[in-house]
Amino acid sequence: MCGIVGLHLRNPALYPQLGTLLTGMLCEMQDRGADSAGVAVYGDPRWSPPGHAAVSLVESPLTPAELRTALEELLPPGTPVGVVDASPTLVVNVPVEVDALRTAVATAAPGALVVGFGENIAVLKGVGHPRALADSFGLAAAQGWQGVGHTRMATESAVTPGGSHPYAVGPGQCLVHNGSFSNHATIRRELRTRGVVFDSDNDTEVGARFVADRLAAGLDIETALKELCATFDGFYTLLVSNRESFAVVRDAIACKPAVVAETQDWVAVASEYRALTGLPGIESASLYEPEPERIYAWTR
Numbered sequence: 001m002c003g004i005v006g007l008h009l010r011n012p013a014l015y016p017q018l019g020t021l022l023t024g025m026l027c028e029m030q031d032r033g034a035d036s037a038g039v040a041v042y043g044d045p046r047w048s049p050p051g052h053a054a055v056s057l058v059e060s061p062l063t064p065a066e067l068r069t070a071l072e073e074l075l076p077p078g079t080p081v082g083v084v085d086a087s088p089t090l091v092v093n094v095p096v097e098v099d100a101l102r103t104a105v106a107t108a109a110p111g112a113l114v115v116g117f118g119e120n121i122a123v124l125k126g127v128g129h130p131r132a133l134a135d136s137f138g139l140a141a142a143q144g145w146q147g148v149g150h151t152r153m154a155t156e157s158a159v160t161p162g163g164s165h166p167y168a169v170g171p172g173q174c175l176v177h178n179g180s181f182s183n184h185a186t187i188r189r190e191l192r193t194r195g196v197v198f199d200s201d202n203d204t205e206v207g208a209r210f211v212a213d214r215l216a217a218g219l220d221i222e223t224a225l226k227e228l229c230a231t232f233d234g235f236y237t238l239l240v241s242n243r244e245s246f247a248v249v250r251d252a253i254a255c256k257p258a259v260v261a262e263t264q265d266w267v268a269v270a271s272e273y274r275a276l277t278g279l280p281g282i283e284s285a286s287l288y289e290p291e292p293e294r295i296y297a298w299t300r
């Protein structure tokens, strides 16, 4: 199984409720994947304040206080360093360029796994029950304009922090997946020959690295996902986002469930309708199942 949820808010009056709404959606999908869970939240002022780079990491060898001190020593004197404990993830935010912060984090905390980076994005993930993780992240208090979540029942790689979703391998990007790619080993080898580096054995990471590679080459999200459909075999419903866009696609057979709901105030995607029932105005939403291999994308 695995559960996917996503909420793209059109009405700024709802931004303060993003975390509450996303928590309800994620926890409703907990029986589809009780191994691990994760979210990407766009626009939360605690985790990723405006004008700051944010880097999310798991398996940090340093405590939050130690990490802050190590980063203060590496960055120019006086640079304000924020380290938020959203256990088991730490989110570092600093008003510098994203690449400068990634380099500093890699130096300060070698061995930590970076699970997301960019502006206005925090990626929180880990092993455990989705409800317990949502509580531990402090997800219900999150604000912002967009959130994506995943509950995992592992199929293709071990249950580890690095095997959990979302995969956020390009700046501000996030990808979650229900299904399994059958040719991921072949595509992984091809990407490796072009210098792409992987953090896990997971099939979904290959999809995320493929999309990040295509976006870095200048493709838009719709074209990148069309190329993914032409390249990957297997079963998938994918939800892919960045700061500006939010997109869903299913494979040609479309055996993995997905439902989209739209109102003037929001667009939501979930593996099952029951994850959407707590959304305000759901009773008058336009509801549909995404067609096979058709890309549905929404932009801010």
Ligand SMILES: NC(=O)CC[C@H](N)C(=O)O
Binding pocket: 001, 002, 152, 153, 154, 155, 156, 157, 163, 177, 178, 179, 180, 181, 202, 203, 204
């Ligand atoms: N059950 C699923 O949909 C699993 C998704 C993906 N293949 C993984 O193992 O992470």
